[in-house]
Amino acid sequence: MLNFSCYNPTRIVFGQETIPQLAQLCPADAVILLLYGGGSIKQNGVYEQTLAALCKHTVVEYAGIEANPQFDTCIQARDLARAENVSFILAVGGGSVIDAAKFISLAIQYDGDAWDIPTNAARPTEAIPLGTVLTLPATGSEMNANSVISRSSLQAKEAFSNEAVFPVFSILDPSVTTSLPLRQTLNGIVDAFMHICEQYATRDCGARLQERQAEAILSSLIEVAPLLLADPDNYQHRATLMWCATQALNTTLGSGVVHDWATHMISHYLTAHHGLDHGQALAVTLTHLWRHKIEAKRERLQQYGQRVLGLSETSSAEDAICATEEFFHSLGVPTSVTDYGLSEADCLVLADAATADHLMVGEDRDIDGTAMKEILLASLNK
């Protein structure tokens, strides 16, 4: 186990009919920026429940945060927040809205060029406090200090982490997720799965407990995913998925272990250049990256196959990779870039872009543009 420091002060309020607790959780005298996305919260009742809980608070609304939240949109919201003297941000939505809220909460207080924040050119320590009502289990942003901000004019997608932006509280009511489209439910399952793998399918450092904790969430996801697809209105299955996604990236699994994150870094190019959903992009990358790195990851993948996938004691790392692809296919999730219309030429363009960016990621810092080319070409259906 490596030395580590971990800290997570977010209060989770989990369960049915918890949104009314906003009345007590939001500071009484605050000017609240209610931040949300494209309006799905007006269809599923969350908007109505939120406003009802905040009937005695001062609320300013900003709607229109998009998937893969855009820098320019966030700056509009920041300017509104400054003009209205906002002192608390309530993000209602999925990871995109929460990531945007984190960036805005820092940007309100920051006097320099706000693009410094996602690019880590500056690390401000002052932020407006924020809370969340989660409507889409996937990114774990509701219980961590991470945020990813995109800027389409630069084809850029930048990640930062800052302790000042841990949500003060996050309300997780699984019942509001029953109305999610299948595609978003699947993206959530894949996203949580990938977050675990980035902290688990890496170089061994003797962290026995963390390995088993990762396996516990992977096993739960693999168990509940088909049950949920067969019975999308089942509260217990929704609750399991929601809590798995939060636990997958709330600092516990990542403490004291070697991280990978190459799958995420490669997938960002697929999203930025071809508009794949984050979950879709991850699923067409993971297993091909694993095959590329099989010698380094062999023992861990074998352990994963046997402990998580229930493969036999004689099963190999290759068997575990194939079984993972079968799992994704069983959910209807493609594992090939061909399924999203990409050609060999497209893959080469992406790899060239990564080379130009001096990409050098993964637990051994050996995934560069050349490695990415091999991985993406392997993801093409022959």
Place this chain on the structure above:
Amino acid sequence: MLNFSCYNPTRIVFGQETIPQLAQLCPADAVILLLYGGGSIKQNGVYEQTLAALCKHTVVEYAGIEANPQFDTCIQARDLARAENVSFILAVGGGSVIDAAKFISLAIQYDGDAWDIPTNAARPTEAIPLGTVLTLPATGSEMNANSVISRSSLQAKEAFSNEAVFPVFSILDPSVTTSLPLRQTLNGIVDAFMHICEQYATRDCGARLQERQAEAILSSLIEVAPLLLADPDNYQHRATLMWCATQALNTTLGSGVVHDWATHMISHYLTAHHGLDHGQALAVTLTHLWRHKIEAKRERLQQYGQRVLGLSETSSAEDAICATEEFFHSLGVPTSVTDYGLSEADCLVLADAATADHLMVGEDRDIDGTAMKEILLASLNK
């Protein structure tokens, strides 16, 4: 899964050579009460490392917190802290020292009868902030808001939980635990094991993830315990045990599930009346309680046997209980009150005391003095 709220703001600093970070973690302008026990920290180098880190701080020492910390001792420490205008408490030791620090941090600020705090007659919200340097992995007190205070003049052992006493930080350096006596190492393994069982071997409520998270820590403990006994100086094994013990009772496992805690409540009588170590008392209670409640716990125990203990798919709850006793015996931990010299008459006296206290505990609130009598008599070697 049940509705729940969870919150844990303690910062963990884990690993080798982390004690010097006290210099930055403790507030520079504080008057620090350095609280410790019987002086083992002067043998293992922790006292020296602590004072070296705090060479620029103002430090007041109070030594002599005993195992199962006594109310009267804590009141002495409180009076010293008040006289010296202490503004921060640093607990250096195991769960007893940390539990004492939590009580003292509230008692300093509380004007009423301080016994109100452990008995939950009062729930003050003001506390002096505290940090810890953990030297004995066992209770999880380093990352939760719980404390147990004893008062021998009343044969009482009272537990309270209060968000105001979460440690601000806890330093966990596994290397300082290599000098622990075998008995304390064993008590730590048993204590962590029991904390998990109280939150896991209970009534089903569909919390699939939490069950697997509990199984992950149980499996890790069962895996590492014999390795550690065979190689007590092994840093990685010490690290695994230390992190298991913290994770066993830091609110994660207990969120959204039904709790038991009857084993703890019964074992408190064994400690208060016969002086058994906390871990010893738990180990002579657990499996006999499980047999007493086997109909209610059958499915969970069967699952535990198969997933954690590696028993066959046809194994029963009874098999899991026997295998648990074999596990404890393999470590040299007794599972019978007879091993500590208790007679049938002693068991009856304890059960009478519980009846007089109107004991009524467990996940079904059906463990009273009569049930406790049956459980303790079953714990006698025939």
